[in-house]
Amino acid sequence: MSTKKNAFQRPLIASSAAAALLGTAALFAPAAGSASAAGTAVDTTPVKVCLTGNTSTTAEFTVTLPKVAVDPVLQATPSYLGPCASYGTPSALGNGNVRTYAQQEPNGKPISMGFVFPKTMLQNLPTTMTDQHHCYDINGNGVIDEHTECMGGHERPLDLPTALTNTPDIPYKWALLNYNTMGHGPAGIYDLPHFDFHFYVQPKAERDAIRPGPCALAINCDDFATATKPIPSQYMPSGYIDNGVAEVAMGNHLIDQSSPEWHGQTFTQTFIYGAYDAKISFLEPMITKAYLEGLATGANQSGCFPIKQPQAWQVAGWYPKDYCIKYRANRGDYTVSMENYQHS
Template identity: 50%
Template sequence: MPPNPRTQTVRRALAAAALAAALLPAAPAVAAPQVRTSYGRPVPLGEGAAHTYVQLAGDRPVAIGVALTRGALDGLPTEPADGKHCFDRDGDGTIDPMKECAGGHEYPLQLPDALRRLPGSPLTFALLDWDPAGHGPPHVYDHPHFDVHFYLQSDAERQAIRPGPCGILINCDDYATATRPLPAQYLPADYSDKGLAQVAMGNHLTDLTGEEWHGHAFSRTFVYGVYDARITFLEPMVALSDLRAAESGDPAAECRPVKQPSAWQQPGWYPRQYCVRHRPESGEYTVSLEDFARHA
């Protein structure tokens, strides 16, 4: 029997992950202790795979990210969504995949064991979404892009946010819960609630100083996810064009700041910047959280 191509893809990705430091962005200089890298299990994506990774210096996170292996940006799904989160909003008995499904194509990713064991890490799992047609608001995020979620809640809690006719196909009671305002000390500067609450996800607080809100094409941004007046995920959003541009990009422009609240609800390590890189040695693209500070 010929080998299963999906199995071969995962095996190739596992072999690639085992090459360690050469396959990932060089860790920022740390005098001591030595930086070590751990990997999550890859899942097939396009003609490659996606996996998480963490770089640790002792008990301090240096980088937490998602890597897309060589070929992962090719052969991606072209349908608007994978059909996991749909709702017959117009009641006609059929589902329009463009208007009545949300979430694009989901790829749940397990975080490396080394991170899940790390004292003070608030992160529970990662979720990569591929949106071939983008999503709303119109003329803002309607470009092909990846949503890279790092969750602070469990996957079961995320999945319990039900479909319905409100917001972005979310149950109306859950919409009300999702849009409960954050207390002021937990709201980062320049972030606003535009009512972008979504099934199986929660609300999305956006930085209205971002270029995409001022007549420029979307390239990347950072989103705070909220549910029931709590921050539930940290989300770099990266356009497909921006990932490809990283192949020839200026290294000085790889990272952008993560605007901080004045306090965090849950103690632990939180990033002060996020980065998008390409590694020509391995052909990988990475989207990472970096420059961590610990908050009590």
């Protein structure tokens, strides 16, 4: 038997249920010229699917199916729209773990890059304000107040898939998840339990070198000055402003002044840009725990949202025009991703 034939058969035998569905789906695609085909339009557009069997969610194979077959496969198995993803190293949090993933075209162009985690990760999360990794005795009383003198919540630094980072023109170096048990300032805006999903352009060693101190959000005052250097106007994202919200081990945060939480509405999700030394340092969807839980219950809908762009990017490469927040019921997991990439 040829290698090519084996490659074709491998995904089909990954799950007997999936194999049966593929056969069943063929029944919905009548032969051209038949009476059924003439009377009923059946969409046979080819669609890539990452086929995953019910008995093993770790075995994934990219296959191309007629569009009519896709929904039955996704409903009956933990499969997802392809191509199959590559993954970073998982890190434990709550009753689960979080890791990064990337889906790419054959030429390396990113399709989707993000975080993926099971529904169970939202259970049994830390209850303290922070993990006390980034603290400074601001008032000098010899006692650390984790509510006012510690930043970063509970953080999980994550590597990106090597298939992604080995691709030319990928500006992203690593990722960082922060869980903020009680939110953070400004009071009345972001003081709800939420997650910060950082995609870093800045190397991790440079980020780690942003020292604690008494300025702004527990940041060293010299590093505060570096973090708040003005971004050249052509690189400043449209509609964003600098409020001097610079933080230890993170840098400055640029705010979308049109986001609903700044106009009397309750914070649910938004998009932040990070800055350090007059350069964009990270891109960050920020999402409340309640919003994510609402996706699983149906109170909120999975979807994508536009990312406001600068006129130009300081580092050439692939940059997203959308960020997406999704719950995949057939897999019982969430993805927080950046998508719709354009080369700059």
